[in-house]
Amino acid sequence: DSGVTQTPKHLITATGQRVTLRCSPRSGDLSVYWYQQSLDQGLQFLIQYYNGEERAKGNILERFSAQQFPDLHSELNLSSLELGDSALYFCASSVGSGSANEQFFGPGTRLTVL
Amino acid sequence: ILNVEQSPQSLHVQEGDSTNFTCSFPSSNFYALHWYRWETAKSPEALFVMTLNGDEKKKGRISATLNTKEGYSYLYIKGSQPEDSATYLCASKMDSSYKLIFGSGTRLLVRP
Numbered sequence: 001d002s003g004v005t006q007t008p009k010h011l012i013t014a015t016g017q018r019v020t021l022r023c024s025p026r027s028g029d030l031s032v033y034w035y036q037q038s039l040d041q042g043l044q045f046l047i048q049y050y051n052g053e054e055r056a057k058g059n060i061l062e063r064f065s066a067q068q069f070p071d072l073h074s075e076l077n078l079s080s081l082e083l084g085d086s087a088l089y090f091c092a093s094s095v096g097s098g099s100a101n102e103q104f105f106g107p108g109t110r111l112t113v114l
Numbered sequence: 115i116l117n118v119e120q121s122p123q124s125l126h127v128q129e130g131d132s133t134n135f136t137c138s139f140p141s142s143n144f145y146a147l148h149w150y151r152w153e154t155a156k157s158p159e160a161l162f163v164m165t166l167n168g169d170e171k172k173k174g175r176i177s178a179t180l181n182t183k184e185g186y187s188y189l190y191i192k193g194s195q196p197e198d199s200a201t202y203l204c205a206s207k208m209d210s211s212y213k214l215i216f217g218s219g220t221r222l223l224v225r226p
Contacts, residue, residue: 002159042218056213099214103148103160104160
Protein backbone atom coordinates (compact mmCIF):
# COMPACT_ATOMS: atom_id res chain seq x y z
CA ASP A 1 0.00 0.00 0.00
CA SER A 2 1.60 3.25 -1.19
CA GLY A 3 -0.56 5.50 0.98
CA VAL A 4 -2.10 7.17 -2.08
CA THR A 5 -5.84 6.61 -2.39
CA GLN A 6 -8.00 6.97 -5.46
CA THR A 7 -11.75 6.81 -5.85
CA PRO A 8 -13.70 5.37 -7.43
CA LYS A 9 -11.92 2.15 -8.33
CA HIS A 10 -14.10 1.56 -11.38
CA LEU A 11 -16.32 3.91 -13.34
CA ILE A 12 -18.59 3.06 -16.25
CA THR A 13 -20.27 5.87 -18.10
CA ALA A 14 -21.59 6.87 -21.50
CA THR A 15 -20.13 9.04 -24.24
CA GLY A 16 -20.74 12.73 -23.74
CA GLN A 17 -20.85 12.46 -19.97
CA ARG A 18 -18.63 14.11 -17.37
CA VAL A 19 -16.84 12.34 -14.52
CA THR A 20 -14.60 13.32 -11.63
CA LEU A 21 -11.75 11.18 -10.36
CA ARG A 22 -10.41 11.82 -6.90
CA CYS A 23 -6.97 11.36 -5.40
CA SER A 24 -5.62 11.77 -1.89
CA PRO A 25 -1.82 11.92 -1.70
CA ARG A 26 0.35 10.31 0.94
CA SER A 27 0.50 12.23 4.17
CA GLY A 28 3.13 14.96 3.83
CA ASP A 29 3.34 14.84 0.03
CA LEU A 30 2.73 18.16 -1.68
CA SER A 31 2.88 17.07 -5.32
CA VAL A 32 0.18 15.20 -7.14
CA TYR A 33 0.54 13.78 -10.65
CA TRP A 34 -2.09 12.36 -12.99
CA TYR A 35 -1.31 9.69 -15.59
CA GLN A 36 -3.37 7.91 -18.21
CA GLN A 37 -2.73 4.38 -19.38
CA SER A 38 -4.75 3.38 -22.43
CA LEU A 39 -4.79 -0.04 -24.06
CA ASP A 40 -1.43 -0.76 -25.71
CA GLN A 41 0.00 2.54 -24.53
CA GLY A 42 2.47 3.31 -21.81
CA LEU A 43 1.92 5.68 -18.95
CA GLN A 44 1.13 9.12 -20.33
CA PHE A 45 1.73 12.06 -18.05
CA LEU A 46 -1.25 14.40 -17.89
CA ILE A 47 -0.62 17.07 -15.28
CA GLN A 48 1.17 17.85 -12.02
CA TYR A 49 0.17 20.05 -9.10
CA TYR A 50 2.38 21.20 -6.29
CA ASN A 51 0.87 22.67 -3.16
CA GLY A 52 -2.23 23.79 -5.00
CA GLU A 53 -0.57 25.19 -8.10
CA GLU A 54 -0.21 23.67 -11.53
CA ARG A 55 3.46 22.78 -12.05
CA ALA A 56 3.66 20.84 -15.29
CA LYS A 57 1.37 19.89 -18.10
CA GLY A 58 1.64 16.90 -20.41
CA ASN A 59 -0.64 15.62 -23.14
CA ILE A 60 -3.82 16.61 -21.38
CA LEU A 61 -6.82 17.24 -23.59
CA GLU A 62 -8.75 20.49 -23.31
CA ARG A 63 -11.79 18.44 -22.26
CA PHE A 64 -9.85 17.40 -19.17
CA SER A 65 -9.06 19.62 -16.21
CA ALA A 66 -7.66 19.12 -12.75
CA GLN A 67 -7.15 20.95 -9.52
CA GLN A 68 -5.51 20.48 -6.16
CA PHE A 69 -7.37 21.68 -3.10
CA PRO A 70 -6.04 23.30 0.09
CA ASP A 71 -6.13 19.91 1.86
CA LEU A 72 -3.90 18.67 -1.03
CA HIS A 73 -6.33 16.18 -2.47
CA SER A 74 -6.76 16.44 -6.22
CA GLU A 75 -9.54 15.90 -8.70
CA LEU A 76 -9.33 15.13 -12.40
CA ASN A 77 -12.40 16.17 -14.35
CA LEU A 78 -13.08 14.52 -17.69
CA SER A 79 -15.89 15.96 -19.80
CA SER A 80 -17.57 15.25 -23.14
CA LEU A 81 -16.25 11.73 -22.78
CA GLU A 82 -15.37 9.73 -25.87
CA LEU A 83 -14.83 6.00 -26.30
CA GLY A 84 -11.10 6.63 -26.57
CA ASP A 85 -11.01 8.07 -23.07
CA SER A 86 -11.48 4.58 -21.66
CA ALA A 87 -8.29 3.95 -19.72
CA LEU A 88 -6.70 3.40 -16.36
CA TYR A 89 -6.06 6.72 -14.64
CA PHE A 90 -3.34 6.79 -12.01
CA CYS A 91 -2.59 9.41 -9.47
CA ALA A 92 0.85 9.61 -7.87
CA SER A 93 2.29 11.82 -5.18
CA SER A 94 5.71 12.92 -4.03
CA VAL A 95 7.15 15.08 -1.31
CA GLY A 96 8.62 17.74 -3.59
CA SER A 97 8.02 18.95 -7.09
CA GLY A 98 11.35 18.14 -8.73
CA SER A 99 12.07 15.27 -11.07
CA ALA A 100 14.35 13.52 -8.58
CA ASN A 101 11.44 12.89 -6.23
CA GLU A 102 10.27 9.31 -6.00
CA GLN A 103 6.61 9.06 -6.98
CA PHE A 104 4.15 6.85 -5.12
CA PHE A 105 1.28 5.58 -7.21
CA GLY A 106 -2.30 5.01 -6.18
CA PRO A 107 -4.29 1.91 -7.21
CA GLY A 108 -5.84 3.67 -10.21
CA THR A 109 -9.35 4.33 -11.46
CA ARG A 110 -10.49 2.25 -14.40
CA LEU A 111 -12.77 4.32 -16.61
CA THR A 112 -14.93 2.63 -19.21
CA VAL A 113 -16.83 4.81 -21.65
CA LEU A 114 -19.61 2.98 -23.51
CA ILE B 115 17.36 9.73 -29.06
CA LEU B 116 14.30 11.94 -28.69
CA ASN B 117 12.30 9.73 -26.36
CA VAL B 118 12.66 7.23 -23.54
CA GLU B 119 13.14 3.79 -25.03
CA GLN B 120 13.36 0.42 -23.34
CA SER B 121 14.61 -2.89 -24.59
CA PRO B 122 13.79 -5.63 -24.87
CA GLN B 123 10.03 -5.26 -24.98
CA SER B 124 9.64 -8.61 -23.23
CA LEU B 125 11.85 -11.23 -21.73
CA HIS B 126 11.26 -14.81 -20.60
CA VAL B 127 13.86 -16.33 -18.29
CA GLN B 128 14.17 -19.39 -16.13
CA GLU B 129 14.12 -19.17 -12.34
CA GLY B 130 17.68 -18.60 -11.15
CA ASP B 131 18.84 -16.82 -14.31
CA SER B 132 20.28 -13.36 -14.04
CA THR B 133 18.97 -10.81 -16.48
CA ASN B 134 19.29 -7.20 -17.46
CA PHE B 135 17.48 -4.66 -19.57
CA THR B 136 18.16 -1.24 -20.95
CA CYS B 137 16.63 2.19 -20.77
CA SER B 138 17.85 4.82 -23.27
CA PHE B 139 17.07 8.49 -22.85
CA PRO B 140 18.17 11.84 -24.28
CA SER B 141 21.50 12.71 -22.66
CA SER B 142 21.10 16.47 -23.02
CA ASN B 143 19.38 18.36 -20.19
CA PHE B 144 19.37 15.26 -18.02
CA TYR B 145 17.95 15.63 -14.52
CA ALA B 146 16.90 12.24 -13.18
CA LEU B 147 16.17 8.66 -14.18
CA HIS B 148 13.52 6.59 -12.43
CA TRP B 149 12.93 2.83 -12.42
CA TYR B 150 9.56 1.39 -11.45
CA ARG B 151 8.29 -2.15 -11.05
CA TRP B 152 4.71 -2.74 -12.15
CA GLU B 153 3.03 -6.03 -11.32
CA THR B 154 -0.15 -7.03 -13.11
CA ALA B 155 -3.30 -5.64 -11.47
CA LYS B 156 -1.24 -3.43 -9.16
CA SER B 157 0.19 0.08 -9.44
CA PRO B 158 3.78 1.02 -10.32
CA GLU B 159 6.21 0.85 -7.41
CA ALA B 160 9.35 2.95 -7.29
CA LEU B 161 12.64 1.02 -7.35
CA PHE B 162 15.30 3.67 -7.86
CA VAL B 163 15.80 7.33 -8.64
CA MET B 164 19.24 8.20 -9.98
CA THR B 165 20.64 11.60 -10.76
CA LEU B 166 24.44 11.38 -11.10
CA ASN B 167 26.52 9.92 -13.89
CA GLY B 168 28.00 6.64 -12.69
CA ASP B 169 25.31 6.19 -10.03
CA GLU B 170 24.76 2.59 -8.99
CA LYS B 171 21.88 1.61 -6.76
CA LYS B 172 20.92 -1.73 -5.27
CA LYS B 173 17.85 -3.15 -3.58
CA GLY B 174 18.17 -6.83 -2.74
CA ARG B 175 18.80 -8.77 -5.95
CA ILE B 176 17.97 -5.77 -8.16
CA SER B 177 20.52 -3.14 -9.09
CA ALA B 178 20.76 -0.30 -11.59
CA THR B 179 23.48 1.77 -13.20
CA LEU B 180 23.37 5.13 -14.91
CA ASN B 181 25.40 6.67 -17.73
CA THR B 182 24.16 10.20 -18.32
CA LYS B 183 26.82 11.07 -20.91
CA GLU B 184 25.70 8.38 -23.32
CA GLY B 185 22.08 8.34 -22.15
CA TYR B 186 21.42 4.86 -20.85
CA SER B 187 20.64 2.96 -17.67
CA TYR B 188 20.76 -0.78 -17.03
CA LEU B 189 18.59 -2.68 -14.60
CA TYR B 190 19.99 -6.01 -13.39
CA ILE B 191 18.19 -8.81 -11.60
CA LYS B 192 20.40 -11.48 -10.07
CA GLY B 193 18.96 -14.97 -9.66
CA SER B 194 15.48 -14.17 -11.00
CA GLN B 195 12.52 -15.53 -9.05
CA PRO B 196 8.93 -16.00 -10.27
CA GLU B 197 7.88 -13.11 -8.02
CA ASP B 198 10.14 -10.83 -10.09
CA SER B 199 7.71 -11.24 -12.98
CA ALA B 200 6.44 -7.75 -13.74
CA THR B 201 6.83 -4.88 -16.17
CA TYR B 202 9.84 -2.71 -15.43
CA LEU B 203 9.42 0.93 -16.41
CA CYS B 204 11.99 3.65 -16.64
CA ALA B 205 11.24 7.37 -16.81
CA SER B 206 13.31 10.45 -17.39
CA LYS B 207 12.88 14.19 -17.36
CA MET B 208 13.63 15.43 -20.85
CA ASP B 209 13.37 19.18 -20.70
CA SER B 210 13.18 22.10 -18.29
CA SER B 211 9.62 21.25 -17.27
CA TYR B 212 8.83 19.02 -14.33
CA LYS B 213 7.25 16.18 -16.27
CA LEU B 214 8.57 12.64 -16.39
CA ILE B 215 8.43 10.74 -19.65
CA PHE B 216 7.95 7.00 -19.26
CA GLY B 217 9.25 4.29 -21.54
CA SER B 218 6.93 1.54 -22.67
CA GLY B 219 8.50 -0.96 -20.28
CA THR B 220 10.17 -4.36 -20.37
CA ARG B 221 7.81 -7.19 -19.48
CA LEU B 222 9.69 -9.89 -17.55
CA LEU B 223 8.33 -13.39 -17.06
CA VAL B 224 10.29 -15.73 -14.82
CA ARG B 225 9.40 -19.40 -15.28
CA PRO B 226 9.68 -21.68 -12.23
